[in-house]
Amino acid sequence: MKEPIRQRALQLGFDDCRFTTAAPPASAAAFQDWLARRHHGEMTWLERTAPKRTDPQLVLPGARSIIELTVNYGVENAKSEIRNLKSGVVARYAQFNDYHNVIGARLKLLTEFVDQLGGDGTHSLWYTDTGPLLERDHAQRAGLGFIGKHTNLISRRFGNWVLLAEIVTSLELEPDGPEKNRCGNCVRCIEACPTQAITAPFQLDARRCISYLTIELKGSILVEFRSAIGVRIFGCDDCLAACPWNRFAREGKLMKAQARPELAAPDLTELLQLDDAGFKSRFAGTPILRAKRRGLLRNVCVALGNIGDASALPALQKSATDAEPLIAEHAQWAVAQIQSRIQS
Secondary structure (H helix, E strand, C coil): CHHHHHHHHHHCCCCEEEEEECCCCCCHHHHHHHHHCCCCCCCHHHHHCHHHHCCHHHHCCCCCEEEEEEEECCCCCHHHCCCCCCECEECHHHCECCHHHHHHHHHHHHHHHHHHHHCCCCCEEEECCCCCCCHHHHHHHHCCCEECCCCCEEECCCECCEEEEEEEECCCCCCCCCCCCCCCCCCHHHHHCCCCCEEECCEECHHHCHHHHHHHCCCCCCHHHHHHHCCEEECCCHHHHCCHHHHHCCCCHHHHCCECHHHCCCEHHHHCCCCHHHHHHHCCCCHHHHHHHHHHHHHHHHHHHHHCCHHHHHHHHHHCCCCCHHHHHHHHHHHHHHHHHHHC
16 A cells, blocks of 8 residues: 555655554653753753653554655755845745745645545544654654654755655554664754754753744843844744755755745844734735744844944834734844944
8 A cells, every 4th residue: 555655645745655553762862851951942842742752652642654745945056145234034944925824735645645545444644843753853764764863854866855744644664774873973053053953962951952942932142142142033044955855955845836035035124124914914924923022023133233333223222112022022122232233
């Protein structure tokens, strides 16, 4: 039954499809230790769903297999992008329509196909970064790639630019072989991290990670991290981009049609003018909507505090009186940073 499922997956636009068992992930103990160290920060749902994440049987009783899938979101000429000095940087995956919706629609169809193929009594659940699974662990066990020292999955076919999805099913399917780690002595991802969030090979303190700080963190960004954030206003690709396996990266077919070029280098001062309705309208259907206005404009203020000049002061001074305290606080900090540079 594997080959019909694989072929259907490729027809639907997935770039790879492999299979593994529904056994507990090998990293279960390490995950529990990571939680105990509080390295997950405010991502409380990880702790709340920890039992399911370490035992797929709690996700789907009677599960026998996990179908692992990847979608490549590589882009052409990524290194040749020229950014305005006053523009923000958005993580590459967020420069498309929301992958949850794009992939989810196809996952639903593939899951229906799996259940029909399995016949009566077959039950399956699909997820794409939405379910209580340690998906990178299962993906490595299925042979889609290996978990790098930055703790992300690396594909030998697509480098670091992959999105993961999975179907947990009661259908018993022969597992594919695992991928072995191929990082060798390379530490480029560790050296590239602006905030030293990769505290050791294969160990990430999310509380220091710029992706966490600009997306998951809902409150104030600690002053000690603000300068390192630079102009990154939603996520960070530095550890991913540093990986030498990206030499095999290629342009993603499925996501290419979902590209939102206007999100590649948005003007920071312009973003600061957005009210709530304007924010929702501009970022509708994109991952950036998740940050909400308060989160994104907080990040914009930090970016302007790092690179802004006198021309940014009027917009920041207006934001310093914003009804949202989080925005006002970071705008006030940015004004002080710019004024300090002007006076020095």
